[in-house]
Amino acid sequence: MAHDTLKNANKAKKDEFYTQLTDIEKELRHYKDQFKDKVVYCNADDPFESNFFKYFASNFNLLGIKKLIATSYSGSPILGTQISLFDIQGVKAEKEKEPIKIVINEVKDYNKDGAIDISDVEYLLKHDKNTAKKLKGSGDFRSNECVEILKEADIVVSNPPFSLFREYISQLEEHNKKFLIIGNTNAITYKETFALIKDNKLRTGYTNFNVGMFFVVPDDWEKYHHIDENGNKIARVSTSCWFTNLQVKKHTEDLILYKTYIGNEDQYPKYENFNGIEVSRVADIPIDYKGFMGVPITFIDKHNPEQFEIIGLGISNSGIDIGVQPYKPEHKKYRKEIQKRGAVDGDLYIMENGIVKVPYARIIIKNKRI
DNA sequence: CTCTAGAGGTCGCTATGCCG
DNA sequence: CGGCATAGCGACCTCTAGAG
Secondary structure, three states, rough: OOOHHHHHEEEEEEOOOOEEHHHHHHHHHHHHHHHHOOEEEEEEEEOOOHHHHHHHHHHHHHOOEEEEEEEOOOOOOOOOOOOOOOOOOOHHHHHOOOOHHHHHEEOOOOOOOOOOOOOHHHHHHHHOOOOOEEEOOOOOOOHHHHHHHHHHHOOEEEEOHHHHHHHHHHHHHHOOOEEEEEEEEHHHHHHHHHHHHHHHEEEOOOOOOOOEEEEEOOOOOOOOOOEEOOOEEEEEOEEEEEEOOOOOOHHHHOOOOOEEOOHHHHOOOOOOOOEEEEEEOOOEOOOOOOOEEEEEEEHHHHHHOEEEEEEEOOOOOHHHHHOOOOHHHHHHHHHHHHHHOOOOOOOOEEEOOOEEOOOOOOOEEEEEOO
C-alpha cells in the first residue's frame, strides 16, 4: 500500500504540465456556439495556476456560459512566478494550497471600472466569500465530491494527467458528458480510446496535431524547449493533442485524395498477414482502392466518418479482431528480430526487398464512397 | 525569376521503465 | 526476464519570404 502511494507520487510528478493560455484560446475559439448556456467544469487542474479557469472567467459573457465551476487538486505544485494568483476570501489558498471549489454564476462590473473583465472575477473572489469554498477531500477527479460536481456539468474542459487518461475519459463517458481535453496522440491506440473514435464518439480538435504543444513545466525540469518572457520553462510535447466529443468541422469535410492505386500498385505493398495494403503516408491514400488500407495514426486527425470507415487497428492487442494472421512459416525466422523492435505476433508486416518490415501502429480503413 | 535558409509540418522509430 | 506501452526525438520533406 505504502509502496503504491510512493509509486503513484512518482508517477504524478511527471504530470506537471500546464497549458498555456494561447493554446487554449487557439482551440476554444472554434467552439464558441457550443458553450452557450452550458455549465462548464474545469477539474484535474488548479484554479490558482489554471489558464483554463482564466480563459472561461475572461470570456464568461462572450461565450454566454451559464456557470463556471473549477476545482483544484492538492497534489498540484506551485510554479513560482506562474500565472495570476488570486487572493481569495476565506481560503488560505496560495501558500497552503488547500483544495478549493470556485463557482462563477455571472460576471458583472463589480469593481466599477467601466469594463467587464478578469479583474471583476478577481474582485469577486476577494470580496464574496461564497465564490470559493474549501473542498473536503483532495480535489481528485475521482473523489465523491468531484463526481457530484461533474454530474452538474455539461462540458468538461481540462488537461488531465496523461497517466490517468484512460480513467479520466471513461469517467466522462460513464456520466455521458461533453468534453474537450488534452491527451497524448498515442492514446489513439489505447483500446478504449480507439473504440470511441471508431464509433465516432471521440475525435481530435483543431490545433495542429503533429507539431505537438508547448506546456509550462516546473522550474526543476531539465528537458525544456525554451524559457518564455515570464521566466517560465516551456517544454515541447510533440505527442499531444485535443480530444473532444463536441462538433469539429474538419471532421465533416472530405480528405482530398489525388493518388491512384491502379497504375501504382508497386507503391502499395500488400501485408503478408492481412488482406490489405500499406499506405505509409496519409497524403498517399489512393482514391480508387476499395479494400482495406493501413494508414498512419495521424489519419485520425483528418478523418471524416462519412468518407471512411474505420475497421480496426493493425496491432495485435487492439481488442478488435480484424483477422490479422500470425507470421507466415517462411518468415518465422525473422520473428526474434521483429520482436526486438517491439512488434509481436499478430502485428501487421510487409516484405520489402526481402526484409521483414513492421510499420508503426496502423489504422485500418475502407473508403465508403467507392 | 531563381535560389536558399529557416520555419513549419509529417511521420518513422527506439530507448526506457513498468509489470506480470 | 520477456512482454508491453510510452507528458519524445529526430530525419526528412514542404513551404515561403526575402535576397540577388
